[in-house]
Structure formats: C-alpha cells, structure tokens
Amino acid sequence: MENLPKSMLFVLRQGPHQTPQAREAFDILLMASSFANKISLLFLSDGLFQLIKQQDTTLLAIQNFTSAYKALTLYDINNVYVAKDDLLARGLTEADLILATTLLDDIEISALIAQHDIILNY
Amino acid sequence: MLHIINKSPFISLALKDCLRFAGNTDAILLIEDGVYAALETYMSKHLIPLNLNQLTIYALNEDIYARGLIDRISSKINIIDYPGFVDLTLTNNPIQTWS
Numbered sequence: 001m002e003n004l005p006k007s008m009l010f011v012l013r014q015g016p017h018q019t020p021q022a023r024e025a026f027d028i029l030l031m032a033s034s035f036a037n038k039i040s041l042l043f044l045s046d047g048l049f050q051l052i053k054q055q056d057t058t059l060l061a062i063q064n065f066t067s068a069y070k071a072l073t074l075y076d077i078n079n080v081y082v083a084k085d086d087l088l089a090r091g092l093t094e095a096d097l098i099l100a101t102t103l104l105d106d107i108e109i110s111a112l113i114a115q116h117d118i119i120l121n122y
Numbered sequence: 123m124l125h126i127i128n129k130s131p132f133i134s135l136a137l138k139d140c141l142r143f144a145g146n147t148d149a150i151l152l153i154e155d156g157v158y159a160a161l162e163t164y165m166s167k168h169l170i171p172l173n174l175n176q177l178t179i180y181a182l183n184e185d186i187y188a189r190g191l192i193d194r195i196s197s198k199i200n201i202i203d204y205p206g207f208v209d210l211t212l213t214n215n216p217i218q219t220w221s
Contacts, residue, residue: 015130017188018155046130049158055190059183090132091163091194 007038009116012047016066017057022050023065025122033075040079041072042112043101047122048082048090051097070098083109123148124214127156128221131164136220141169144177151210152181152199157189165196182207 010029014022033039043051050066057064072080084103087093094101104112113119125144129136137150137159144150152159159165160181169179183203186192195201202210211217 015155015158015189017185018128018130046133046155046158049130049189052190054192055188057188060185060188062188064188089163090158091161096194 007116008036008118009040011042011121013045015046016050021122026065033077039077042081044083045086048086053098124210124217125150126219127152128154130155131159140220146176149178154185157181157185160195160199162196165198
C-alpha cells in the first residue's frame with residue numbers, strides 16, 4: 001500500500017489513572033500499529049508517570065493498563081522517548097521506568113517532532 | 123480546616139494556590155493525581171522550604187499504590203486509607219476542595 005503514512009508520533013502528556021485519556025491513547029496506538037509503518041512514543045510532562053514501576057491499582061478496583069507497555073515490542077513499537085528534564089523534575093530516573101526508553105533534551109525533542117509525518121497528542 | 127487537592131502539582135496550580143491561604147494548623151489531603159505532590163523530590167524542593175511545620179499533609183494510600191509511589195514518597199507525608207479520609211472530613215470543618 002503506497003499511501004501509508006511514513007511515521008506517526010504519539011505525544012503522551014497525561015498521568016495514567018485520573019482520566020481515561022491515557023488508556024484511550026494506549027488502545028489507539030496499539031490499533032495504529034497494525035497499519036502505520038513506524039510508530040514512536042514521546043512521553044512528556046505527567047505522561048511519563050504512565051511508565052513508573054510498581055503501579056498497583058487493585059485497591060482502586062480498576063485495570064492497570066500501564067503494565068501492557070512492557071509488551072510494546074510485540075507490536076513493533078520500539079521507539080520510546082522520554083523528556084529528560086521532565087523526568088528529573090519529578091525526581092525519577094530511567095531505573096524507575098517499566099521499559100527501556102531514550103532520554104531526550106528539549107532540542108532533541110523538537111527535532112524528533114519535526115521528523116514525523118503525523119503527530120497525535122494525548 | 124481541611125484542604126483537598128486532587129490535581130498533579132506539575133500541571134496544576136491547585137496546591138500552590140492552596141498554600142497561599144492555608145492556615146498554620148490546617149490539614150492538606152492529597153488524593154488522585156494530587157498524590158504526586160507527595161513525591162520526595164517535590165516535597166523537598168517545593169514544600170519543606172516553606173517551613174510549614176504545623177501543617178499536616180496526608181495522602182491517600184489507594185492512590186499512592188495505583189501510581190506506583192509507595193517507595194518514592196516523602197517521610198513527611200501521613201498515609202491514610204479511605205476510612206481515614208472519612209475521619210478527616212468528620213474532624214475538620216470547613217473543607218475546601220481545590221480542584
């Protein structure tokens with residue numbers, strides 16, 4: 001199929017459990033992985049709280065969709081980026097995250113956004 | 123008086139606005155995304171320098187666990203569960219929710 005978009009970037013800026021938005025974005029990116037050639041994820045601001053380890057929603061009686069982020073490689077999604085400054089501001093390090101990510105500074109993030117064909121914000 | 127905060131301090135001014143007006147002996151309860159303010163880094167950078175020694179800060183256990191924060195929160199935080207939440211609403215008057 002010639003008309004497939006070359007690349008798609010999901011910009012994820014919401015915390016995981018306050019609103020359904022983060023969960024919806026996750027469902028959409030899995031769906032998109034079946035037709036887009038290349039998908040990248042960029043976690044900014046409170047979005048990176050989605051990746052924090054040890055999330056246990058048992059007491060809230062809701063499903064913890066964030067553990068499914070560990071399975072992203074099964075969907076051929078290997079490009080996961082995190083804003084370095086936002087991670088530092090929250091006192092977190094790469095060791096606090098459930099999957100391997102690439103840390104980017106703001107200049108690198110500008111370049112990353114500019115090189116994608118489609119940008120989706122959640 | 124009890125102040126309830128349910129927004130992340132990284133994207134909302136709810137907690138900062140609350141702290142402008144909170145009295146010395148008031149209690150602050152962090153729930154939902156408000157519990158991100160209980161992070162050790164946030165507390166030591168933004169709250170402890172304010173010398174709010176009399177102010178008691180509580181955070182809801184259920185929301186702390188859901189967000190994976192149990193090993194990452196400040197020792198200044200008093201962790202309570204839902205029955206504790208109810209107790210706070212009974213022993214404090216008035217209650218303001220800074221949503």
